[in-house]
Amino acid sequence: MRKITVAMVLFPGFQLLDIAGPKDAFAEVRILSHGECEYEMLTVGTTRGSVQSSSGLTVVPDRTIFDPCPQFDTVIIPGGLGIFEVLEDSTLSEWLVRQRRLSRRIAAICNGVFAFGAAGMIDNRTVTTHWMDAARLATMFPKANVEPDQIYVKDEGIYTTAGVTAGIDLALVMIEEDFGKKMALDVAKYLIVYVRRVGGQSQFSPLLETQGAADSQIxxxxxxxxxxxxxxxxxxxxxxxxxxxxxxxxxxxxxxxxxxxxxxxxxxxxxxxxxxxxxxxxxxxxxxxxxxxxxxxxxxxxxxxxxxxxxxxxxxxxxxxxxxxxxxxxxxxxxxxxx
Structure with missing residues (x-):
């Protein structure tokens, strides 16, 4: 059996679907491969004890960033309103930098990329995030090249995605990399989603967001x-x-x-x-x-x-x-x- 170990980081106020979507997609690989391939998924909390999601549901993580962890192949941090409360957490930043060095790939879903920015990981990198947060990301981390229309972006071993359901797009990309296109297609069919979504984020977002001051001469x-x-x-x-x-x-x-x-x-x-x-x-x-x-x-x-x-x-x-x-x-x- 080929096994890939995935860490999913949990912080107070995380978006539950950012974790549940990829987790379900990864879990289907074992079922569809009849046990020949598997993702071993561990949740890692930024605090001790249960962690409450933005929807109010709580998750008890398998371990925390303060505990010894195995060497992960893949690390994923979700988005959620709580991300802005942990940006100044130096322990999380140091943990992410260490995981970036030790892991094959590290990913952020939605505005989870702000944690990468706070850790200094996206300077001179091309990244994306939810269209509502793209301008803020570019302002806070001007050395990053923010692509607001992309569903996901891969820059070497750093993966970033658009919002919420884009975590499933990310999981399918990783499944294809790890186990081939047919497996990714089979998982997509089972989940009843597109293995490659047509169009970018702009199909969901208004194009006219910045229009200047109301009292301007134009x-x-x-x-x-x-x-x-x-x-x-x-x-x-x-x-x-x-x-x-x-x-x-x-x-x-x-x-x-x-x-x-x-x-x-x-x-x-x-x-x-x-x-x-x-x-x-x-x-x-x-x-x-x-x-x-x-x-x-x-x-x-x-x-x-x-x-x-x-x-x-x-x-x-x-x-x-x-x-x-x-x-x-x-x-x-x-x-x-x-x-």
Whole structure:
């Protein structure tokens, strides 16, 4: 039997699914291999006694970071709101650094990567985290290269993932590395999940998160764009609304919003298209026109390039079952479209 020892770190306020998801995925390997392959999983607490998760359920760890531990092949630290309470814990940081040196690989799920940052482990490394924490991670650890759209990132022996269910994606990646693609596929089938998820985190997150101060001089043009996405805007026409030169508008907009005006407009149009796809039966051609895209093909290309998923795939994944509003009920808008 081939056995791989995995440590799962538990701190007060950890996300239970970050541990339970990978643990269940790893456990299936022994069942599906008829006992020929196995992950031996041990929970390691950062405190003595039981550890309460963010959901209120408690887990009694097998041992703690203060106890002697076997040499682990793989170490995984979950995310959870409690991670920010343990960042100053030098004992945990020292333990993680030691495990990084001794283990074949070490992984953080969701915002568990902040513990790696506090331990100085992600300087000059490419990492990811939950899209809601990506900006904070980049600010706190500026030497790290944060990729906010990735479901998981592997940089040498350091693995990081997006939030919560991405821990299962991580487990499947490790299973494939350890026991082959067929085993990973068999586990994915058993768990009824994709062995490789289509698209990145951007399909779940709003694209327009940073929009500058409400009292800024470009607020009027931002709001005008959001209210009139269907119009064929140009930098010159928008600059004229503010009595500014196009060059100055471009400079000021980028400075205050953190993105170019054109990038802002494109993201606003994609966000609007996503809302239509989620909540209406409108054909892609109708959505394209309402959101300011030249035609349906332009929407498809832009959407796929930005979100790494097609509009129709997005609709199938995120569409609401409640389409009782009058707009979606309009026969005129229920135009079938081949894609």
């Amino acid at each position: 607020q009027p043009v931002r709001q005008y764009l959001l209210d009139n996405l269907h119009l064929p805007h140009t930098m010159t026409s928008l600059a004229q609304r503010l009595n500014m030169s196009a060059r100055n508008l471009s400079r000021v907009f980028s400075k205050e919003c953190g993105v170019s005006l054109i990038a802002f407009l494109n993201d606003a149009r994609i966000d609007a298209a996503r809302r239509y796809l989620e909540s209406t039966d409108h054909a892609v051609s109708v959505i394209a026109r309402r959101c300011g895209f030249e035609n349906a093909d332009t929407l498809r290309r832009t959407f796929s390039k930005r979100l790494h998923i097609s509009p129709m795939e997005y609709r199938q994944r995120f569409r609401s079952n409640d389409l009782g509003n009058a707009e979606s009920g309009s026969k005129r808008d229920r135009v079938s479209e081949k894609v």
